[in-house]
Amino acid sequence: MVTQPQIAIAVVLMYVVVLLGLGYRSYEETERGNIEDYFLLGRKLTPIFGILTIFATFQSGYFMFGNVGFFYQFGFPWVLGSLASSPLVVAFLWYFGSRFWVLSKKFGHITIPRMFGHYYQSDTIRALLALLTVIFLIPYIVVQLLAGGLALEGITNGLVSFEMGAAFMTVVIIVYTVIGGFRAVTWTDSIQGVFFFLMAWILMVYFLIDHGGVSAFFGDYVSQFSKGMSYTGLLGVDLITLHVALFLAFVVGFIFQPEFYRRAIASKDLSTLRTISIGAGAIVLLAYIPTMFLGFGIKMAMPGIENADSALPVFLGEQYPYLGTVVIAAAIAAMMSTADSLLCTISATVVDDFYRPYVNPDADGDSLERIGWAVIAVSMIVAFAVSLTEPGFIAEITAIAFTGFLVLFWLTIGMFYWDGATAAGGIASLVAGLVTIFGVKYGGLGLPQLVSSFGFVIYTFIVTGVVFFAVSLVTTPLPKEHIAEYQSLFDRHLPGDADGREPNPAEVPAGMDD
Structure with missing residues (x-):
């Protein structure tokens, strides 16, 4: 007789066969030796693929297990923060993404560190941002392996151990990311994102039907957990400080990840990018809603789960193992779709911002x-090794990973809004950010945590901003003609500025045309 764990393994293996097939198809269609095609899809990302690949990036191990775990453990306090992601995705991707697109198209940037380094006329900023990208994206890959390992262990009732599950994911992700590049990422993202989106909504509908509708669902929740819908939540944590910390990390920090804006510069044109921004914002909102119902529903059904990160797989494994097989397979798919995207970003960064400028400028x-392939393999292996050390709560690791990119908010403000921004200010802010994150988080600076264990997020945002502006005020600003060149690009090419036309092909470097 076929058992549920065997069915779970078969479902996952069948899905992997599809992944590898897409990877091989992507390999055949990718122009060999063209790193722009390998890392940016030749700058031809279309609206549908763009929306789904951004959406799949949201659907990470944190989103599916960590976010559900947040609602399970905290209750109400994260509802508003989660829903705030949607309008900000639209606003940031539309506004900042459009400007990044214009700059990358004009100057041929394929990475975000290269873009900032060019504006601030600083190889040091480019190198520091590249280092920051590697340092903080690898922990986010670790999150995917932690969640995936837990998921495989849960749906197979231990037949596949956490270590075996994480190792399996590591090998699969390396193979199809190496052979297919960003083209494989976008194709698999599209499938994976839709897969889990449908499963999450199906499970949410189940909870609502089981409890007799939305009103009855929340009534049952409050009757069991009177503090669950209060402003302090189940743990009695102050709403304001918790929201500030979580908002800065999981919304602003996430949106300023280099791999998020890499989708913007890969877009076919500005019209495509605007469509992607609206569509991605809408689908992100629709995706966050079921995670709230899942967290609350599982809390009512199984209130004693010790590890909130494992709430979803534990619930499904014990209550509905066959349905859980499909849902968790979808979740694992989405985790891999996030990890492959992160790997592409790390690989592009190391190749374009370390290897090419400092090791071999003449490399073909x-x-x-x-070199990009080697970076993908090494990064994934490092992430796997870290995942085996049980580094902590998924949400905390994710917060560290996202907080590392808060400094980009200030450098972006300087690039687009403030003529007084300087390279020295950017360098000082980047260094201050690294020191603050690890100094506050691990106690070296002796500062109070402010809220739960996420206080380091607030400190980092404040310190990096203060340092950026303070140092910029007392150091040499960028040349006026350099700033004017950038502003003229925005005036000519962006809607609402001048005529809003698309870039003139004559102004685009050779080989960069659509």
Whole structure:
């Protein structure tokens, strides 16, 4: 007789066969030796793929297990913060993403560190941002492996251990990311994102039907957990400080990840990017809603789960193992879709911001592509090794990973709004950010945590901003003609500025045309 764990393994293996098939198809369609095609899909990302690949990036191990775990453990306090993600995705991607697109198209940037380094006329900023990208994206890959390992262990009732599950994911992700590049990422993202989106909504509808509708659902929740819908939540944590910390990390920090804006610069044109921003914001909102119902519903059904991160797989494994097989397979798919995207970003960054400028400026496209493959493999193996050390609560690891990119908010403000921004200010802010994150988080600076264990997020945002502006005020600003060149680009090419036309092909470097 076929058992549920065997069915779970078969479902996951069938899905992996599909993944590898897409990876091979992507390999055949990718122009060998063309790193722009490998890392940016030749800048031809279309609206549907763009919306789904951004959405799949949201649907990470944190989103599915960590976010559900947040609602399970905290109750109400994260509802408003989660829903705030949607309008900000639209606003940031539309406004900042459009400007990044214009700059990358004009100057040929394929990475965000290169873009900032060019504006601030600083190789040091480019190198520091590249280092920051590697340092803070690898922990986010670790989150995917932690969640995936827990999921595989849960749906197979231990037949596949956490270590085996994480190792399996590591190998699969390396293989299809290496052979397919960003093209494989976008294709698999599209499938994975829709897969889990449908499963999450189906499970949410089940909870609502089981409790007799939305009103009855929340009535049952409050009757069991009177503090669950209060402003302090189940743990009695002050709403304001918790929201500030979580909002800065999981909304602003997430949106300023280099891999998020890499979708913007890969877009086919500005019209495509605007469509992507609206569509991504809408689908992100629709995706966050079921995680709230899942967290609350599982809390009512199984209130004693010790590890909130494992609430979803534990509930499904014990209550509905066959349904859980499909749902968790979808979740694992979405986790892999996030990890492959992160790997592409790390690989592009190391190749374009370390290897090419500092090691081998004359490297040809084939050599750069091979280096990119090696970076993908090494980064994934490092992430796997870290995942085996049980580094902590998924939400905390994710918060550290996202907080590392808060400094980009200030550098972006300087690039688009403030003529007084300087390279020295950017460098000082980047260094201050690294020191603050690890100094506050691990106690070296001796500052109070402010709220739960997320206080380091607030400190980092404040310190990096203060340092950026303070140092910029007392150091040499960028040349006026350099700033004017950038502003003229925005005036000519962006809607609402001048005529809003698309970039003139004559102004675009050779080889960069659509």
